[in-house]
Amino acid sequence: MSTELGGVAVRAAVRVAGTDVAVGRDELAGLARRAAHGLRRRFAPGERVALCVDGTPETIAGLLGCWLAGLDVLLAEPGSSYLADARPDVRAVLGPGDIAFAEERPLPPVDPPRVLQFTSGSTGEPKLAVQPLEHILRGGELYRDLHGLTAGSVIVAPLPLAHSFGLGAGLAAALAGGATLVTMPRLNLRSLAALLAGDPAPVLLGTPLLYSLLAQARPAPLPRPATLLTSGGPMPADVVAATTAWNGRPPWQCYGSTETGLICAQHERDLPWHPDGVGSPVPGARIAVADDGLLHVTTDTMFDGYLGEPPRTAPAFATGDAGRLEDGELRLLGRKSTFINVGGRKVNPARLERVVREAVPVRDVVAYGVAVRTGDEEVHLAVVGAEPDRVMEACRRRLSPHELPRAVHVLPELPRGPLGKVDRGRLPRPSREESTT
CATH class of the missing domain: 3.30.300.30 (ANL, C-terminal domain)
Structure with a gap:
């Protein structure tokens, strides 16, 4: 039975690192369809729910089920203080154990749903950015194409799937490439090092802090280089050097935001990347440098606006970062934000x-x-x-x-x-x- 989200087939597999919990591609698609039917018994298409995604197959299938049922979904981490603080207008807050899986049957067509994510609030209070689901899925296709993800690829995500990096480079990329997504609700450096040493070498999504912890743990050199992606801030030079020593090649920067999706990325190519750069603009991304040096960006994955505010009308988004384009790469010079x-x-x-x-x-x-x-x-x-x-x-x-x-x-x-x-x-x-x- 076919299961598609905006033309993208649900064909990813999910494993939870350090456990025996795993679901294959067909099983995950079936769980998503059953979750959609269970949700349709409680909610009408177009209604909004909040979902706490903990990285288990149950909540991942619940998220896919929300989309298949046509529900707008506000994503949050379990126990997030933002949910209570923001008091968003949602029909229900769903967490692990709240997804009812009903009998499988054909799903009726629904209007494309939207995804709501908390921003960092770098220029004030956090807001909820509203993204069309198709833009989230397009972001996954960008990661797939940049890094050659296929059904044989493994994406390791020891970070929250509720955040833009985990959602785009993790779940959406796994859907686009038919890859296996390995989640790690509790970080374990020993398990992570074992995963990195596996064959095939996985794609690891990490923050600068994660790579710093790995460097301090001094894992054995990998038999073949893994693809290490990083987002969330600059990585210290000593951590880059240590990571390169045991991986065989450096981590690659990903630069974007909740509002824009992926803007720039480093990836495999013949020429080396500049150590102060964050990569070249991805397909569909256009960067303009204003007179004050701040970056204004348009992408194919732009958000619609913030919840509770008028729809976005400006074509470009002001990132609050200062930078310059040089030899096809973006180099960040500083951040206006104070987060x-x-x-x-x-x-x-x-x-x-x-x-x-x-x-x-x-x-x-x-x-x-x-x-x-x-x-x-x-x-x-x-x-x-x-x-x-x-x-x-x-x-x-x-x-x-x-x-x-x-x-x-x-x-x-x-x-x-x-x-x-x-x-x-x-x-x-x-x-x-x-x-x-």
């Missing part, structure tokens, strides 16, 4: 500050990032007129683990410049050993 990069996951400082203000009588607060040795950052808070213990208690109630402050610094007043803006260069930046909560 905090924790293990490749973006923590929004404006949201953290609001959480503290809502929960604690505080005269002033600012959230900011402090660099650590891996090239990663940790979250710090500077507060005026509040006790650190009360601030941390409020944060633990409202935030996810990766959002929690490493330290709360009590100051008599926040350092400010002549125009009243917080002078972030004068905020406390203790060494890692000095940081306490």
Whole structure:
């Protein structure tokens, strides 16, 4: 029985690393159809649900079933604090165990659904970007074509499928290439090293922090190079060197956003990539550099707009990054945004500050990032007129683990410049050993 999403056949397989849990291509397609029928008993096409995707075949089949049933889906990680914080207008929040699998039968045609994903909120509070499903699937085709994915390929994704990198380079790419997607709900470096040493060599999706951890673990040199893709921020030179030493070739950068999809990518070619570059524009991506040096981008996978706001009308999206095109490559020169990069996951400082203000009588607060040795950052808070213990208690109630402050610094007043803006260069930046909560 055929199962298609916007003309793309559901023919991926899924395995959960370190377990015996695995479903083949036909089984996953069947589960998706059964999930669609179960969902149609509860929801009408065009309605919106939130789905917490934990990387198990059940929730992946549930996501595919939502799409087959014509439901708009808001993607989130299990336990995400964003769901409670945003209070999105959804009919239901579904998680593991909430998907009912009904009897298989032919599915009636539905209008193409949409996918909603939380943005990093790099210029303010996080928003929900609305993407047509066909653009998500097109993103998977781009990854497939760039890296030659086939039914014999294995994509290892030890990162959330609810995020744009995991969804596009992981699930959508596996669907487009008929590949096997290996999820890892709990990171295990030993299992990951064993997967990388397998035959055929897989495609690994990782953040700079993941590659830093692998470099520190010093795995044995791989028998053949794996394809290592990275997104979420620049990778320190020493981590690149260590990764190249055991893999035989360096990791490749992927540059994009939730709003635009993939913009640039490094991939296999005869000429080496510039160490400061993020690759060449992918098919359909067009980059313009404004007079102020900031990048304005259009792609074939652009979002429709933000939930609750007027539809997007501007043809280009301002990324907030500064860069230049040189010899066909994009080189990033800096970031306008102020989000905090924790293990490749973006923590929004404006949201953290609001959480503290809502929960604690505080005269002033600012959230900011402090660099650590891996090239990663940790979250710090500077507060005026509040006790650190009360601030941390409020944060633990409202935030996810990766959002929690490493330290709360009590100051008599926040350092400010002549125009009243917080002078972030004068905020406390203790060494890692000095940081306490």
